[in-house]
Amino acid sequence: MSLNAATATAPLLRVEGLVKHFPLGGGLFGRGGKVLKAVDNVSFSMGAGEVLSLVGESGCGKSTTGRLILRLLAPTEGQVFYNDEDVFAASRARMKALRQEMQVVFQDPYASLNPRMRIGTILEEPLVVHNQGDRQYRRQRVQEMLDKVGLNEAVLDRYPHEFSGGQRQRISIARALMLSPRLVVADEPVSSLDVSIQAQVINLIQELREAEGLSILFIAHDLNMVRHISHRVAVMYLGRIVELGDVQSVFDHPAHPYTRALLAAVPVPDPEVSRDVPPLKGDLPSPVDLPAGCRFQSRCPEVVDACRQQDPLLTRVGPGHQAACLLLE
Amino acid sequence: MTDDTSHRPLLDVRGLTTTFATSDGPVAAVDAIDFSVDRGQVLGIVGESGCGKSVTSLSVLGLVPNPPGLVASGQVWFDGTDLTTLSECQMRAYRGNRISMIFQEPMTALNPVFTIGDQIGEGLRLHRGLSKKAANQAAVELLTQVGIPSPERRIKEYPHQLSGGMRQRVMIAMAIACEPDLLFADEPTTALDVTIQAQILDLLAELKHRTGMALVLISHDLGVIAQVADRVAVMYAGRIVEEATTRDLFKSPAHPYTRGLLASLPGTRSGGRLAAIPGQVPTLAELQPGCKFKDRCGDVMAACDGPEPALVQVGEGHKARCFLHEPVAI
Numbered sequence: 166m167s168l169n170a171a172t173a174t175a176p177l178l179r180v181e182g183l184v185k186h187f188p189l190g191g192g193l194f195g196r197g198g199k200v201l202k203a204v205d206n207v208s209f210s211m212g213a214g215e216v217l218s219l220v221g222e223s224g225c226g227k228s229t230t231g232r233l234i235l236r237l238l239a240p241t242e243g244q245v246f247y248n249d250e251d252v253f254a255a256s257r258a259r260m261k262a263l264r265q266e267m268q269v270v271f272q273d274p275y276a277s278l279n280p281r282m283r284i285g286t287i288l289e290e291p292l293v294v295h296n297q298g299d300r301q302y303r304r305q306r307v308q309e310m311l312d313k314v315g316l317n318e319a320v321l322d323r324y325p326h327e328f329s330g331g332q333r334q335r336i337s338i339a340r341a342l343m344l345s346p347r348l349v350v351a352d353e354p355v356s357s358l359d360v361s362i363q364a365q366v367i368n369l370i371q372e373l374r375e376a377e378g379l380s381i382l383f384i385a386h387d388l389n390m391v392r393h394i395s396h397r398v399a400v401m402y403l404g405r406i407v408e409l410g411d412v413q414s415v416f417d418h419p420a421h422p423y424t425r426a427l428l429a430a431v432p433v434p435d436p437e438v439s440r441d442v443p444p445l446k447g448d449l450p451s452p453v454d455l456p457a458g459c460r461f462q463s464r465c466p467e468v469v470d471a472c473r474q475q476d477p478l479l480t481r482v483g484p485g486h487q488a489a490c491l492l493l494e
Numbered sequence: 495m496t497d498d499t500s501h502r503p504l505l506d507v508r509g510l511t512t513t514f515a516t517s518d519g520p521v522a523a524v525d526a527i528d529f530s531v532d533r534g535q536v537l538g539i540v541g542e543s544g545c546g547k548s549v550t551s552l553s554v555l556g557l558v559p560n561p562p563g564l565v566a567s568g569q570v571w572f573d574g575t576d577l578t579t580l581s582e583c584q585m586r587a588y589r590g591n592r593i594s595m596i597f598q599e600p601m602t603a604l605n606p607v608f609t610i611g612d613q614i615g616e617g618l619r620l621h622r623g624l625s626k627k628a629a630n631q632a633a634v635e636l637l638t639q640v641g642i643p644s645p646e647r648r649i650k651e652y653p654h655q656l657s658g659g660m661r662q663r664v665m666i667a668m669a670i671a672c673e674p675d676l677l678f679a680d681e682p683t684t685a686l687d688v689t690i691q692a693q694i695l696d697l698l699a700e701l702k703h704r705t706g707m708a709l710v711l712i713s714h715d716l717g718v719i720a721q722v723a724d725r726v727a728v729m730y731a732g733r734i735v736e737e738a739t740t741r742d743l744f745k746s747p748a749h750p751y752t753r754g755l756l757a758s759l760p761g762t763r764s765g766g767r768l769a770a771i772p773g774q775v776p777t778l779a780e781l782q783p784g785c786k787f788k789d790r791c792g793d794v795m796a797a798c799d800g801p802e803p804a805l806v807q808v809g810e811g812h813k814a815r816c817f818l819h820e821p822v823a824i
Binding site: 440 | 542687688692754768769770
């Protein structure tokens with residue numbers, strides 16, 4: 166895994182000031198109502214062949230960020246550049262072309278495969294939609310991809326319900342790779358699977374990444390898995406990236422108090438290791454009524470007065486490592 | 495086993511078998527399992543989906559839906575009484591009173607149309623004959639115990655007004671209302687974020703410490719089990735395949751399945767391949783005779799096709815069901 170080669174070139178994906186607010190209604194004619202700030206000024210970039218993980222607790226905006234990048238949701242503000250091309254400015258036809266390069270694997274392999282379609286049809290569909298090849302070519306490509314994800318051709322005439330979760334996730338991955346994309350957004354691809362099956366699917370994702378030179382935006386909450394699979398990691402809290410850096414620096418030297426608490430909360434599968442940091446108090450605050458100042462102030466064990474007034478920005482804390490905390494500025 | 499009451503475990507399950515009727519005939523979701531829990535002890539039951547860990551707890555509590563389910567054989571000795579011989583009415587006097595349970599999904603386990611206070615107080619009104627007012631007062635106290643702020647306001651609220659972590663705290667408050675001797679916690683933190691999970695695990699440990707209750711913690715998360723349990727039983731396809739103290743299990747796992755589970759976890763170094771267990775968990779209907787893990791096992795040998803290995807002693811308080819640990823006569 167050589168990371169330097171990946172980051173030295175121009176980024177494949179550049180996200181700048183991404184914002185997504187969901188109006189909750191309530192006001193007269195929908196005006197003046199409350200707003201849920203799901204993603205609030207998120208910026209990062211990814212090199213070709215790189216695996217960047219977005220981590221954080223439920224409601225931190227990691228999945229919304231993934232969907233915005235793929236333009237499955239319209240942003241409130243901000244820009245996404247794929248190979249220096251503004252994704253949100255792309256025409257309908259251009260967007261369709263871009264989608265061949267940007268694919269997605271969702272969390273729930275039960276909900277993301279059409280139960281009425283045979284596996285063969287599911288896998289062939291991306292090629293049909295994008296008018297690729299004739300029937301024979303498409304058949305051949307489906308075979309090839311099944312092979313890569315470790316399934317045999319006997320599955321082609323079967324329906325999704327006949328498969329286990331792990332097999333379905335293999336099918337979802339095969340479908341995402343049918344068009345040979347450059348970038349795959351994998352939104353919690355293994356969290357619904359059993360432990361022994363998770364390892365199989367993660368190995369598959371790694372192999373395919375190496376073989377196809379994919380960039381993967383890996384959205385997950387399992388920090389051990391994130392550490393295993395990623396080059397870089399972005400920790401999100403209430404719609405913001407609070408820490409961003411190489412996986413080794415972030416896990417070994419977490420700079421933000423939230424990252425430290427998150428890492429300390431992961432149970433270690435070793436009875437002789439005991440947790441020495443007390444768990445964070447309280448719940449994630451509502452993303453509707455955000456406090457002034459730092460978003461983490463209500464749960465932060467190191468909070469000072471300034472945190473209640475000033476909203477910290479990402480600052481450099483080491484090579485390729487940034488964090489947003491006033492105590493670091 | 496002697497009948498010396500001073501060494502009698504609080505819960506002693508012997509040969510418990512629970513079957514479910516399917517179109518292919520009855521299949522055993524839980525197959526002749528034995529385990530016991532002492533007062534103040536935490537037993538972890540670990541396994542993957544479909545291994546029978548949840549059915550085990552439902553069987554002990556007499557909550558297996560019948561039909562299609564049936565506790566086909568075995569005894570569940572709880573403090574000297576075999577729970578399987580009790581009528582539904584007699585069982586109700588135990589359940590929620592001396593034996594309690596918390597479930598994985600705190601949203602579906604709470605009734606959406608009753609207030610938090612009503613639901614916590616229900617057990618106290620039923621088992622302790624408390625008045626509504628007294629039960630409400632007790633509910634406030636219980637919510638304080640499980641760390642919910644402003645409990646006086648919360649008891650008048652409905653489940654949808656609470657976050658997932660809060661709901662799980664309410665579930666725990668309900669479960670401990672009658673000061674049970676034994677609490678079954680079935681994946682109590684699986685639906686929660688890690689920071690909330692850490693809070694709930696701390697709370698369970700503190701309650702156990704304070705009240706001396708025994709806890710059966712069912713989880714697929716080896717990290718959670720390692721942090722909380724005193725002893726661990728590993729289940730695979732309805733069978734207990736290994737049982738040991740938590741320390742022994744993690745330090746010297748004896749069954750290839752346990753070894754595989756531990757090896758497949760991502761370590762603290764990044765990169766490399768994970769040691770995945772090949773294949774998938776067999777469905778109960780397609781189980782072959784012999785060892786149930788043989789199709790996925792890296793140590794498979796000729797004997798594995800024969801009769802299933804017995805759960806044999808491999809160390810002090812450490813048992814495993816594998817021919818690697820059993821002299822085989824050929």
